[in-house]
Amino acid sequence: MEKYLENLNWRYATKRYDESKKLSEENLENLKEALRLSASSYGLQPYKILVIEDEEIRKKLRKEAWDQPQITEASQLLIFAAYTEFNQEHLDKFISNTAKTRRMEEKELEGYKNMIENTTLQLPKEQQQIWAAKQAYIALGNLLSAAATFRIDASPMEGFSAEGFDKILNLKEKGLTTAVIAAVGYRSMEDDYQHLAKVRKSKEELFTTI
Template identity: 45%
Template sequence: MQLIENLKWRYATKKFDASKKVAQHHIDYIKEAVQLSASSYGLQPYKVLEIKSPEIREQLKPLSWNQTQITEASHLFVFCNTVEVTDKDVDDLMQLKAKTNNIPIENISGYGNFVKGKIKEKSAIEMFYWTAKQTYIALSNAITACATLQIDCTPMEGFDANAINEKLKLKAKGLNATVLLAVGYRHSEDTAQNQKKTRKTIDTIFEELK
């Protein structure tokens, strides 16, 4: 039940207290929650950039509609989806899977070939949006981890992805900036914290098919 209370507590923070920093062990907890995220075939086709440089964060701010969370939050993460998943990515996963479970790679080579075949069925645009969807699962885990720790965060789509891709040289890495996550502590002057959470009712969201 505590999880529900924590999710009721959280909100998309509009103004962070720049003087308050999140402890490293809490950041590590959030990172582990991301690392443990579910993904299709277990491929985790994304990378998360932690922007530590104040100078880079200042440069990203005008590319993100000048939102103050970019520079005032304790930490800023850029969740990037992998633009293309290759056979090597699948082979690397199978090797890791075999090593982790202490089984011969031959035992799962058939599954690896199956995954490669399914991935090859996707067009470039289908691949792009498929990996982006996986990235959002990881983002959701990070948001939930923050709520569990009662640390504030704000997921942000309000930015020029092409400009951020260019600024961070993501294209050369085969990555695309999907969504940002600002993490820190709310400012006492953030009026958004006093607003009641507005959500559809459970009966509206769920429908039973009998």
């Protein structure tokens, strides 16, 4: 427990990365596995996560993200792309995966499927996208904790043009839109932000026990 809190104190939203340090294959796979295990509403995971390594693409993306250096200096850039709509095909795939994983007949899941249908497929498309983006943010939170545990630096970022990113990555055609992004890698010793004290609300201000 103490170690976990120590890791959360160690992490910070890294601004400058050491470009010479790349994540090992094993570390990257571990981060991906942590992301894959993220909780989501019904377990639907209504998003894709793009791992961007290509330097040219990252240069273009940086221009759409207030020229923030993390985009090109980090080891990898992760794009959390939410579904622009959650449709029948997505649900069918989820049900079939659940049946296969839990060795059940799809028929046994009919009630469950109806419930999901009524709460997600019935939503207006705009709401579906907002809901999908919320799920992607849970994965982002999980990434930040996992990265801290593995002592990998990470930067959550909202400072970008979703429209610009979607165009560069051809996301709209795939029924996706950029919800949030994160850079991962290793901090530069010259990044002054690592020395700043954490600014957080006090427990008294943050919590109310009823």
